[in-house]
Amino acid sequence: MSSEFSVTDYAVQLTPEHEAFRKVVREFADKVIAPKAAEIDRRNEMDPEVLEKAAEIGLFGIPFPEEYGGGGGDDLMMAIAVEELTRASAACATAIIASYLVSTPLYIFGNEAQKKKYLPLLASGKKLGAHGMTEPVAGSDVAGIQSTAAKRGDSYVLNGRKMFITNGDKADIFLLFARTSPPEPGKRHRGITAFLVERGTPGFTVGQRIAVTGLRGEHPVELVFNDLSVPGENVLGEVGGGARIALTTYDHGRIGVAAQGVGLAQAALDAALKYSVQRQTFGNYLLTYQQVQFKVAEMVSAVETSRLLTYWAASLSKQGKKFVKAASIAKVTATEAAESNAHKAMLIMGGYGVSVETGVERLLRDSQVIKTYEGTNDIQRLTIVRETAREMGLPV
Numbered sequence: 001m002s003s004e005f006s007v008t009d010y011a012v013q014l015t016p017e018h019e020a021f022r023k024v025v026r027e028f029a030d031k032v033i034a035p036k037a038a039e040i041d042r043r044n045e046m047d048p049e050v051l052e053k054a055a056e057i058g059l060f061g062i063p064f065p066e067e068y069g070g071g072g073g074d075d076l077m078m079a080i081a082v083e084e085l086t087r088a089s090a091a092c093a094t095a096i097i098a099s100y101l102v103s104t105p106l107y108i109f110g111n112e113a114q115k116k117k118y119l120p121l122l123a124s125g126k127k128l129g130a131h132g133m134t135e136p137v138a139g140s141d142v143a144g145i146q147s148t149a150a151k152r153g154d155s156y157v158l159n160g161r162k163m164f165i166t167n168g169d170k171a172d173i174f175l176l177f178a179r180t181s182p183p184e185p186g187k188r189h190r191g192i193t194a195f196l197v198e199r200g201t202p203g204f205t206v207g208q209r210i211a212v213t214g215l216r217g218e219h220p221v222e223l224v225f226n227d228l229s230v231p232g233e234n235v236l237g238e239v240g241g242g243a244r245i246a247l248t249t250y251d252h253g254r255i256g257v258a259a260q261g262v263g264l265a266q267a268a269l270d271a272a273l274k275y276s277v278q279r280q281t282f283g284n285y286l287l288t289y290q291q292v293q294f295k296v297a298e299m300v301s302a303v304e305t306s307r308l309l310t311y312w313a314a315s316l317s318k319q320g321k322k323f324v325k326a327a328s329i330a331k332v333t334a335t336e337a338a339e340s341n342a343h344k345a346m347l348i349m350g351g352y353g354v355s356v357e358t359g360v361e362r363l364l365r366d367s368q369v370i371k372t373y374e375g376t377n378d379i380q381r382l383t384i385v386r387e388t389a390r391e392m393g394l395p396v
């Protein structure tokens with residue numbers, strides 16, 4: 001029995017283009033996002049200017065080909081961008097990457113007419129996307145969704161409710177999932193279909209905002225469909241094959257969430273280091289105390305481990321290799337590093353660590369959400385075991 005990864009699968013190659021790109025995104029994050037981050041969190045409102053300016057520098061279309069209005073970049077660039085954005089504000093990064101939960105499956109599964117119609121709008125950031133899978137009764141268990149789509153002539157009529165939909169109140173183009181046929185025994189994932197829906201379609205309502213502990217400013221919402229009629233040409237991929245579209249989307253999106261973990265973990269490290277060389281107690285800077293040094297060493301290790309794993313997953317995806325296990329490992333490691341680093345930074349900073357003013361407690365709140373969405377870390381652990389068993393030819 002052996003793992004199917006070869007030594008070369010561990011290579012991560014960042015080029016000067018990647019680093020030049022990082023510089024552009026960091027400058028944007030420092031100048032445009034960072035000064036607004038605390039206010040976005042305090043008011044629990046996104047600043048539309050952040051999204052407009054992100055669109056201007058191409059942050060909604062990084063990996064898509066230029067013919068669809070994208071930047072022609074790669075998965076590593078995507079990870080770098082998300083890391084840098086999150087370092088300034090996880091909420092702003094989420095508003096941007098949630099749109100990719102529509103544009104990525106559209107690019108992978110869409111037909112030419114759908115791609116020509118919608119992808120340039122999403123990739124340019126002129127229109128924002130929102131992805132609606134989760135329901136009041138089903139989150140991790142995608143096959144458990146109960147929204148229905150009944151065929152009526154050339155159209156489908158959707159009824160149901162979605163919960164926790166990021167960008168749901170701001171988006172123009174939605175990817176919605178509903179059952180076109182009931183689950184079959186042993187094939188529960190069959191019968192779910194993906195639909196592209198435009199804002200303003202009759203029968204589509206944005207429901208309540210859902211207050212969440214972190215990512216304030218990017219509050220998710222409920223969506224309600226009452227006899228929402230969608231033309232058959234807006235079915236994405238195969239009728240009944242929507243679960244595969246969703247799960248493929250989450251495999252890619254998970255690398256982005258891992259990159260968010262890296263960004264948060266780095267932000268906590270930055271804050272703790274800066275503070276510990278400014279603050280003195282008993283005549284010594286905090287960083288001279290071994291207990292602080294040990295915490296900082298662990299924080300640095302957590303950042304670098306998470307970054308390496310995230311870039312590893314992105315590199316595998318970029319090369320068209322199997323990356324699902326790597327993405328899950330990266331997501332668990334990086335999001336838990338974010339939590340642990342935020343907590344350590346709060347301890348190192350004493351009273352200022354728990355003060356809202358310094359923004360460090362925001363990092364801890366944000367880390368709770370990124371551990372939860374795009375597949376909870378429990379679900380990632382199940383994926384890691386399943387993929388490993390498969391690689392070793394063991395029954396799963």
Ligand SMILES: Cc1cc2nc3c(=O)[nH]c(=O)nc-3n(C[C@H](O)[C@H](O)[C@H](O)COP(=O)(O)OP(=O)(O)OC[C@H]3O[C@@H](n4cnc5c(N)ncnc54)[C@H](O)[C@@H]3O)c2cc1C
Pocket residue numbers: 098130131132133134137138139140141163164165166167212215220369372373374375376377378379382
């Ligand atoms: C801020 C935010 C934004 C979101 N944005 C979106 C969005 O844009 N679009 C969208 O469709 N969804 C979105 N979600 C939903 C998110 O993906 C789900 O909340 C998540 O997948 C978990 O689903 P759930 O909340 O129903 O929890 P459940 O699936 O009910 O899980 C509850 C608990 O049980 C554990 N658990 C469940 N099944 C198992 C198992 N088999 N083994 C072990 N443990 C298990 C979970 O890990 C969790 O701890 C968002 C959520 C949040 C909080």
